[in-house]
Amino acid sequence: ASSPKYDMTLIEAPPYSPALEKYVSDHEALHKIKPGNEAKIIWANDSLKEKTEYAIVYLHGFSASHEEGNPVHIDFAKKFGCNLYLSRLEDHGIDTVEPMYYATADRLWNSAKLAYSIGRELGKQVILMATSTGATLALKLAAEYPGIAGLILLSPNIAINDPNAWLLNNHWGLQIANLIQGKYVHAKDTSALYAKYWYPQYRMESAVQLEELLESSMKQSTFQKVKQPTLLLYYYKDDKHQDEVVKVSAMKRMFNQLATPEDSKRSVAVPEAGDHVIGCYIRSKDVKTVEQECEKFGIEILKLAPRS
Structure with missing residues (x-):
C-alpha cells in the first residue's frame, strides 16, 4: 500500500445557511445513499438557522453512519443549543454492491476535513464528537488544527483488537487476508437494523487502508500535538467484558500522551455498555451513562451553558 499523503489544506465551505445546506445536499446527491445515512445539518434554531457559539461535528466509525452516535450527538447539541453536523465519511452509506472498495486513508481524511470546514460555518467554535475510526480522524484533526475547541471520543480506534492487524498493510497482506478470510470483512451483527446503518460486509482492501490510517497517524507525535479538552469514553468492565473491536490499552496510552x-x-470506562458502539440505542446497553458523562464534560470542562 502506498503511504497516505494527508493534504492539510482546508476546504472552504459556503458561509451562510441556504448555500451551506445546498452545498451539503449537492455533495450527497452525487451518490445513491442508503436512507438515513445522508450527511445533514441539524440547526439549534430551525427558523433562524444562524451560527451558534459552538457547533458539534459528529464523525462516525468505519463502515458505519451517523446513526451510530444517536441519540448522544443529538441530545448533546440540543442540551447546549449547538448546531450539529452529522457527517458522512467518504465511501460510506452508499447503496453499492462493493462497499468501501475505493476507500483510502486519504479519502477518509479529506472527508473529515470537509466535515470540520462545514462545522466552522455552523459555529464560532467547533467541538468534535466521534466514535471509533471517526475518533481516529478527530484526533488527527485536533493535532493539525489547534482552533478546534474540544474532543469527545467514544471508543476511539487507536489500534484494532486483532494481533494480526499489522500484517494487513504489509507486503502480501491483502493476498494473505483474502486467502484466510475471503474478499470481504463480515460484521458479526446480521440484523436488518444493523444493515440499515452499517455495511454488514465490506471489501478487504478498505481494511488494509484502515490499518494504514492507524499506523501512519495514531502515534505519539500526533497525540503530543493535541492540547484541546478531551473526554475519552470506552467499554471496559473486566478482562472478559471489554471492547472486542479496538484495544482499550491503546486508548489509555493515547490519553496519557x-x-x-x-x-x-477525562477518561471514563462505561462497564455496562456491553459493546464497542457505546453511544447508540441499537448496540449500547448504557447510553444513559454516556450521555451523562458527555453533559458533565460539557458543563464542567468546556464550560458550556445548558439551555434548560
Whole structure:
C-alpha cells in the first residue's frame, strides 16, 4: 500500500445557511445513499438557522453512519443549543454492491476535513464528537488544527483488537487476508437494523487502508500535538467484558500522551455498555451513562451553558 499523503489544506465551505445546506445536499446527491445515512445539518434554531457559539461535528466509525452516535450527538447539541453536523465519511452509506472498495486513508481524511470546514460555518467554535475510526480522524484533526475547541471520543480506534492487524498493510497482506478470510470483512451483527446503518460486509482492501490510517497517524507525535479538552469514553468492565473491536490499552496510552492539561482531560470506562458502539440505542446497553458523562464534560470542562 502506498503511504497516505494527508493534504492539510482546508476546504472552504459556503458561509451562510441556504448555500451551506445546498452545498451539503449537492455533495450527497452525487451518490445513491442508503436512507438515513445522508450527511445533514441539524440547526439549534430551525427558523433562524444562524451560527451558534459552538457547533458539534459528529464523525462516525468505519463502515458505519451517523446513526451510530444517536441519540448522544443529538441530545448533546440540543442540551447546549449547538448546531450539529452529522457527517458522512467518504465511501460510506452508499447503496453499492462493493462497499468501501475505493476507500483510502486519504479519502477518509479529506472527508473529515470537509466535515470540520462545514462545522466552522455552523459555529464560532467547533467541538468534535466521534466514535471509533471517526475518533481516529478527530484526533488527527485536533493535532493539525489547534482552533478546534474540544474532543469527545467514544471508543476511539487507536489500534484494532486483532494481533494480526499489522500484517494487513504489509507486503502480501491483502493476498494473505483474502486467502484466510475471503474478499470481504463480515460484521458479526446480521440484523436488518444493523444493515440499515452499517455495511454488514465490506471489501478487504478498505481494511488494509484502515490499518494504514492507524499506523501512519495514531502515534505519539500526533497525540503530543493535541492540547484541546478531551473526554475519552470506552467499554471496559473486566478482562472478559471489554471492547472486542479496538484495544482499550491503546486508548489509555493515547490519553496519557495527549498534551491536554491534566484538569482538562477525562477518561471514563462505561462497564455496562456491553459493546464497542457505546453511544447508540441499537448496540449500547448504557447510553444513559454516556450521555451523562458527555453533559458533565460539557458543563464542567468546556464550560458550556445548558439551555434548560
